[in-house]
Amino acid sequence: MTQDELKQAVADAALAYIRPRLENDTVLGIGTGSTANLFIDALAQIKGQINATVASSEASAQRLKGHGIPVYELNTVDRVDFYIDGADESNRALQLIKGGGAALTREKIVAAVAQEFICIADESKLVHTLGQFPLPVEVIPMARSHVARELVKLGGDPVYREGVVTDNGNVILDVFNFSIPQPLTMEEKINNITGVVTNGLFALKPADVLLLGTAEGVKTLRAEIRAASPERSC
Numbered sequence: 509m510t511q512d513e514l515k516q517a518v519a520d521a522a523l524a525y526i527r528p529r530l531e532n533d534t535v536l537g538i539g540t541g542s543t544a545n546l547f548i549d550a551l552a553q554i555k556g557q558i559n560a561t562v563a564s565s566e567a568s569a570q571r572l573k574g575h576g577i578p579v580y581e582l583n584t585v586d587r588v589d590f591y592i593d594g595a596d597e598s599n600r601a602l603q604l605i606k607g608g609g610a611a612l613t614r615e616k617i618v619a620a621v622a623q624e625f626i627c628i629a630d631e632s633k634l635v636h637t638l639g640q641f642p643l644p645v646e647v648i649p650m651a652r653s654h655v656a657r658e659l660v661k662l663g664g665d666p667v668y669r670e671g672v673v674t675d676n677g678n679v680i681l682d683v684f685n686f687s688i689p690q691p692l693t694m695e696e697k698i699n700n701i702t703g704v705v706t707n708g709l710f711a712l713k714p715a716d717v718l719l720l721g722t723a724e725g726v727k728t729l730r731a732e733i734r735a736a737s738p739e740r741s742c
């Protein structure tokens with residue numbers, strides 16, 4: 509199967525995963541990116557059953573509205589039942605790198621509110637150690653150089669993503685050559701740099717379920733495996 513076919517398979521699997529659990533008042537959180545777009549398109553098949561969604565980016569909100577699916581501001585709902593989104597990388601503890609589409613802050617906010625975070629990805633995204641994909645960091649524009657110097661001290665090679673402004677009006681530094689064997693610790697260290705809005709590590713709040721597209725079909729990985737990790741018994 510091609511990568512696009514694997515992405516379509518996990519998008520369809522995510523729809524099948526949530527569909528039996530949908531109720532009249534279910535609120536769906538919707539992520540950003542190519543795999544999330546395929547899920548949005550799949551969701552259009554049952555749009556009559558969807559009463560409320562919250563989007564992690566303006567692009568996803570527009571795609572949902574284009575299908576006639578209602579989109580609400582997060583502040584107007586009292587909960588998010590399921591958050592469905594892709595990932596740039598995942599380890600087997602379901603700790604993620606996200607933010608290739610520059611929506612990491614809003615993605616992290618919706619994930620924090622969600623009762624269940626369902627990650628959908630193809631098998632190329634599953635790695636032993638996070639960091640092969642450059643780690644996005646959203647930064648207040650005036651702090652860009654300061655944050656870059658601090659990221660160098662942490663061992664990374666930050667590169668300004670030119671021409672990109674986030675939905676929040678900020679800029680992105682992508683950190684290359686940055687192996688992350690301890691995602692929890694590194695997420696906190698980067699977030700503590702003055703001028704950082706947030707970074708693309710989803711370790712403090714990882715996915716609950718990973719639907720992984722493989723040549724043998726979609727596999728379901730669950731977060732309980734984190735108990736075997738030595739980092740904070742994570």
